[in-house]
Amino acid sequence: MKIAIIGAGFGGMAAAFDLRKAGHNITIFESADYVGGLASGFKEPNWDWSVEKFYHHWFQSDKSMLGLIRDLGWEDQVIFPRPYTVLLYNGKWYPFDSILKALLFPGLGFGLDKIRFGLVGLYLRLTNDWKSLEKYTANEWMRKWAGSAVYEKMWEPLLIGKFGPYYKDVNMAWMWARLKARTTRLGTFEGGFQRFADKFAERLRAMGVEIRMETRVKFIKRGPDKGLLVAAGQVESFDKVLVTTSPNLMAKMCPDLPEDYLQGLLDLKSMGAVVMVLSLKRQLSEQGYYWFNLPKEEGYPFLALVEHTNFVPAKNFGGDHIVYAGDYLENDHEYFAMSDDELLERFTPAFKKFNPAFSQDWVNKIWVFKTNYAQPVPLVNHSRNIPSIETPIDGLYFASMSQVYPWDRGTNFAVEIGRRAASLMSK
Ligand SMILES: Cc1cc2nc3c(=O)[nH]c(=O)nc-3n(C[C@H](O)[C@H](O)[C@H](O)COP(=O)(O)OP(=O)(O)OC[C@H]3O[C@@H](n4cnc5c(N)ncnc54)[C@H](O)[C@@H]3O)c2cc1C
Numbered sequence: 001m002k003i004a005i006i007g008a009g010f011g012g013m014a015a016a017f018d019l020r021k022a023g024h025n026i027t028i029f030e031s032a033d034y035v036g037g038l039a040s041g042f043k044e045p046n047w048d049w050s051v052e053k054f055y056h057h058w059f060q061s062d063k064s065m066l067g068l069i070r071d072l073g074w075e076d077q078v079i080f081p082r083p084y085t086v087l088l089y090n091g092k093w094y095p096f097d098s099i100l101k102a103l104l105f106p107g108l109g110f111g112l113d114k115i116r117f118g119l120v121g122l123y124l125r126l127t128n129d130w131k132s133l134e135k136y137t138a139n140e141w142m143r144k145w146a147g148s149a150v151y152e153k154m155w156e157p158l159l160i161g162k163f164g165p166y167y168k169d170v171n172m173a174w175m176w177a178r179l180k181a182r183t184t185r186l187g188t189f190e191g192g193f194q195r196f197a198d199k200f201a202e203r204l205r206a207m208g209v210e211i212r213m214e215t216r217v218k219f220i221k222r223g224p225d226k227g228l229l230v231a232a233g234q235v236e237s238f239d240k241v242l243v244t245t246s247p248n249l250m251a252k253m254c255p256d257l258p259e260d261y262l263q264g265l266l267d268l269k270s271m272g273a274v275v276m277v278l279s280l281k282r283q284l285s286e287q288g289y290y291w292f293n294l295p296k297e298e299g300y301p302f303l304a305l306v307e308h309t310n311f312v313p314a315k316n317f318g319g320d321h322i323v324y325a326g327d328y329l330e331n332d333h334e335y336f337a338m339s340d341d342e343l344l345e346r347f348t349p350a351f352k353k354f355n356p357a358f359s360q361d362w363v364n365k366i367w368v369f370k371t372n373y374a375q376p377v378p379l380v381n382h383s384r385n386i387p388s389i390e391t392p393i394d395g396l397y398f399a400s401m402s403q404v405y406p407w408d409r410g411t412n413f414a415v416e417i418g419r420r421a422a423s424l425m426s427k
Pocket of ligand 1: 006007008009012029031032035036038054058215217245246273275326373375399401409414
């Protein structure tokens with residue numbers, strides 16, 4: 001079969017790998033001039049490794065991602081350091097990345113709250129019944145079972161940070177998935193995610209996959225007889241097409257989709273993200289902390305402060321210290337319209353809270369990345385809202401971040417859904 005894949009992110013490339021191995025003729029269309037999509041990175045001339053535009057790591061439980069890497073024969077190039085994630089309490093940072101560390105966290109007191117926190121955590125790790133959990137909002141379920149004190153200290157700040165105005169609407173299956181599919185060891189590819197994406201694209205090309213870079217698909221329509229027409233400069237006919245973009249772009253690209261499927265795509269909610277990457281002359285967190293969870297009510301101008309070079313060494317970046325400051329935001333948030341310098345002015349005063357010695361002259365250079373599609377918002381009974389991979393148009397398939405539910409978005413699940421789509425398309 002002659003197959004088109006729209007998007008050279010992790011999902012599109014994973015699908016291409018399996019479809020090509022099954023003997024099909026594959027063309028990937030990618031609008032950007034780089035592969036890797038949301039997980040792509042960039043590199044300065046003096047860096048050996050690339051830095052992801054949006055902070056990225058893998059979990060040891062990322063079976064699909066690690067399985068693909070094994071299939072490619074590159075498992076010796078994956079590393080799993082154990083960086084520190086910390087949480088604020090009474091002006092001090094406490095390690096907080098395992099049930100044990102959480103139980104030692106003073107913010108939970110020492111009585112019933114801690115027991116409830118432990119029992120709820122254990123239950124969520126053990127149960128697989130996410131279908132029952134999705135009937136409730138995380139806000140109501142957690143208040144009932146973990147108690148309001150624990151919820152407000154531990155979980156509510158996370159929900160507010162990630163989902164802003166929707167935080168009370170997010171279902172409990174999302175929270176379950178976060179606790180279920182995460183580990184304390186965090187992984188990356190030697191050289192960074194972009195190195196992995198570039199090597200993967202190289203392998204695909206060597207297998208005979210054509211990747212057309214800087215080629216934006218404008219529309220996909222039914223052909224006059226069999227097949228689908230893909231318009232990207234010229235119009236070309238394919239037997240099958242897989243789209244891996246956001247639901248919004250899918251709806252624009254495929255106006256022939258029936259009304260209810262189109263409406264389903266447009267009804268899906270998501271948050272955008274604004275992330276600043278800073279190259280600093282000095283280490284910001286001298287304690288070596290990697291990930292700072294920041295409660296919004298403490299007045300920080302961003303949700304997460306991530307010191308990448310407390311995860312992988314600064315020597316990979318010519319001695320530069322790499323820090324991210326990022327937030328999940330609605331698409332009309334002022335940060336989307338602000339210039340890089342305005343954002344720098346807004347963000348850096350807070351850096352003194354991580355290191356009082358910080359001063360503006362530590363900053364070598366900054367980069368700002370913005371996306372309006374960063375985090376799908378799962379509402380109550382969300383499984384009913386997930387568009388099927390097989391669309392109502394014969395031969396047209398759709399596999400995106402918004403369909404990996406009940407799991408939260410991630411490269412692991414992009415690979416999983418890409419490979420699932422490939423297996424459906426091979427039938
Ligand atoms: C802030 C942030 C932090 C994250 N952290 C992590 C993390 O720590 N770990 C992790 O595993 N994942 C993380 N993720 C999620 C991860 O990046 C995504 O789940 C994954 O990259 C999605 O892959 P995809 O192939 O489904 O989509 P995408 O990466 O979005 O790929 C879609 C591709 O389609 C292309 N495209 C769009 N329109 C067209 C068109 N008309 N024609 C041709 N091409 C087109 C795009 O350029 C893009 O390359 C994070 C995401 C964000 C935003």
